[in-house]
Amino acid sequence: MDLQERFARLRAEERTRVPPFRVQKRPKRRLAWALAATAALVLLILIAQPRRTTFSNDDRAAAHSVAEWQPPTEFLLTTPGSELLFTTPRIPDLKGITR
Amino acid sequence: MTVSFAGLVHGAGVSYDGAPNATKTRATVVNRADLEQQLEQLHPASYAWALGVCGRDPDDAQEVLQETYLKILDGKARFDGRSALKTWLFAVIRRTAAARRRLRWLRELRFVIGDVSAVPDGHESAERRVIHSEETSALLRALQKLARRQREVIELVFYHDMTIEEAAAVAGVSVGTARVHYHRAKQRLLAELGGRA
Amino acid sequence: MKWLSLLLLIVPLSAFGQQQDDPIGRYLLPPELVMSHSEQIALTEKQRALIKSEIQKMQAKFIDLQWDLQEQTGKITQLLQQAPADEGKILEQADKIMGLEREIKRSHLALLVRIKNALTAEQIARLEAIRRTK
16 A cells, blocks of 8 residues: 555545534633743753754665665666676686786 | 725625635635634644644644634734645644643643643543554554654645645745655655555 | 786786776765764764754755656656657756756765865774775
8 A cells, every 4th residue: 555545544534533613712821921931941951951963864864865866867878898897807717818 | 976995995805716626725814704614614624634733632633723713713823815725724733733732841840820621521532533444553653753844744745635835834844844854754654664655 | 926927917907996886986985884983983073963964955955856857857758758759859858857967966976075074084094994894
């Protein structure tokens, strides 16, 4: 099953359980602003701490994908006999050489 | 004879481009009734998206959607017509869900004195929970393993049939960044599910 | 003596063969090699951040170019399916495709050069030694 089919199935399943449309006012929440500001400050300090940069799997995958990329026009460089240009003869092939 | 233009400026006129699919219309909605009608038309898609940004929790999704609708109908979020209505609405839903997550974090630190009446009605919640097939359960498990932005972009494209440009607008990122998220999400999903693109 | 002469002949030939395999790439280091051995070569935080940033920038560009490439490749396949094939249009389309391929290669090369420039001579030497053992 491809991704398109899987998502289509998910969509069909979830469409069976959509609640009715309604708009309902809810009571407002009060915030302890001073305490919320303190929490925000604590969070900022934590975020500002120097962190060690690590290489993620995404970074590795990115490097790998461009290294492995094959240009669509690569086939134009494959010519008959081209392997002779890029290999060296092995010792057994030099058997015929005499002094 | 006098001609009054008041009706044109302040009246109930809504301009559409005549397209049958209202979700793609760049409509200039000028009154609450029309807006509500538009929101109701988009409700099934909006609920599905709210589920997506709320970890598939139906109660959270309903809360987010309610908050979004109120924000829009009270004029706190205004549609300026620069994008399709659906794209704009989905962006508001996403931002509302993000704000709720931050509020929940603060609440968990007991810094918010608030109304905690949002206790899910277990019965209603159970009724709204979707029974998923094995294939979709596998898809949902794989989606959960993605980074949030990757998950959002891939869902917007595959589930909601948006273009990358629309998904970028909803997710609040550049098109280039959205492409990267899409590419990585697709690679990961295919690796997890072992399927075809 | 005959065998010694043969040996002297073969060694430069095989070196020539290796050069032929990767005449340009041998002077550059694959990012995967650098990332996998970041601890061994004691990459600094500054180096890590730079390499990560360059990889991410390159990937964004690579993905953009691939999207364009896919679009242009689609067009040339349409042209190639026509009978008779329009040589002029096909070559024109091929120029666009090869232009995009060139951009991808260029971005990749720029990444490799920037990564190499970010490393010290000792780090480069260490990585080359590691590469020779693979």
